[in-house]
Amino acid sequence: SQQGEEDPQALSIQEGENATMNCSYKTSINNLQWYRQNSGRGLVHLILIRSNEREKHSGRLRVTLDTSKKSSSLLITASRAADTASYFCATHFNDYKLSFGAGTTVTVRA
Amino acid sequence: DAGITQSPRHKVTETGTPVTLRCHQTENHRYMYWYRQDPGHGLRLIHYSYGVKDTDKGEVSDGYSVSRSKTEDFLLTLESATSSQTSVYFCAIMGLATDTQYFGPGTRLTVL
Numbered sequence: 442s443q444q445g446e447e448d449p450q451a452l453s454i455q456e457g458e459n460a461t462m463n464c465s466y467k468t469s470i471n472n473l474q475w476y477r478q479n480s481g482r483g484l485v486h487l488i489l490i491r492s493n494e495r496e497k498h499s500g501r502l503r504v505t506l507d508t509s510k511k512s513s514s515l516l517i518t519a520s521r522a523a524d525t526a527s528y529f530c531a532t533h534f535n536d537y538k539l540s541f542g543a544g545t546t547v548t549v550r551a
Numbered sequence: 552d553a554g555i556t557q558s559p560r561h562k563v564t565e566t567g568t569p570v571t572l573r574c575h576q577t578e579n580h581r582y583m584y585w586y587r588q589d590p591g592h593g594l595r596l597i598h599y600s601y602g603v604k605d606t607d608k609g610e611v612s613d614g615y616s617v618s619r620s621k622t623e624d625f626l627l628t629l630e631s632a633t634s635s636q637t638s639v640y641f642c643a644i645m646g647l648a649t650d651t652q653y654f655g656p657g658t659r660l661t662v663l
Contacts, residue, residue: 472650483555483641483654484594529593533650537582537601538609543593 445473445530445542453548460517462545464530465510471533473506473513478527478544487528488515520549554578555655557642563661570629572658574642576622582645583625584652585609585617587638594641600625632662 448463464473472491476484490497490506490513497504503516517524527546531539554577564570574583582601586594586609596609598617606617614636616628629636642655 474651481657483656484643484652486651486653489651531652537645538584538596538599539652540596541586541594543591 445532445540447528447530447542447545449545450543451546451548453550454520455550456520456522458520460520460524460547460549462515462528462547464513464515464542466513466530466532467511468534469508471535473504474531474533474539475502475504475513475515476529476531476541478529480526484529517547520547522549522551525549555642555644555653557640557655557658559658560656561659563663564632565663566633567631570632570660570662572627572640572642572660574625574627574655576625576644578644578646578653579622580644580646581622583619584643584645585615585625585627586641586643587611587636588641588657589638597627597640632660634662636660637662 445464445466454460472489474489475487477487478484488499488504490504501518506513525548527544529541529544531541556575558573584599585597588594595611597615600606600619618626640658643652645652
């Protein structure tokens, strides 16, 4: 069964606004990762946050992790049309497998 | 796409026919994965490999088999395709130095 669940399922924002999506998971993790998928393409890794980290930044991306609540959030600041995509969280346990959520579809309107 | 190719990219087949999808990597990574992606389900792991001739089942392995005779190739076989196996199939790799996965471009399979 899938470990991570993203919320909301879909998000529509105006260009320049911030987009926030959340991921909840069920069991202890080694790390949590976010991936982006543009329409018709494979997933692309965005950022990884380890279980002992609380916040991480990469360009316009900010990821937080709250292990006590078993949740993570991805913030995209100053969104652009090119940010239109589906975003997936993936949790990593003790082996070499990831468990993906169902994703959040983000649409950035011009 | 990080040196990963999938073939074919699109396939339409009839129910009951065998189908083999190929994943090829040029990165020499040890771990390879096959996922299927369906609306509302995200990515679900079918099978994975942790070395040549070493494979294991994922969460949706029924009706699928895999083989890995060389580091660079990971094959996914549907012995007798069913309409429920209509999906987009993604291959991914992961190296030992990183916990992140790199995905191929996907294969869209339609079973009529």
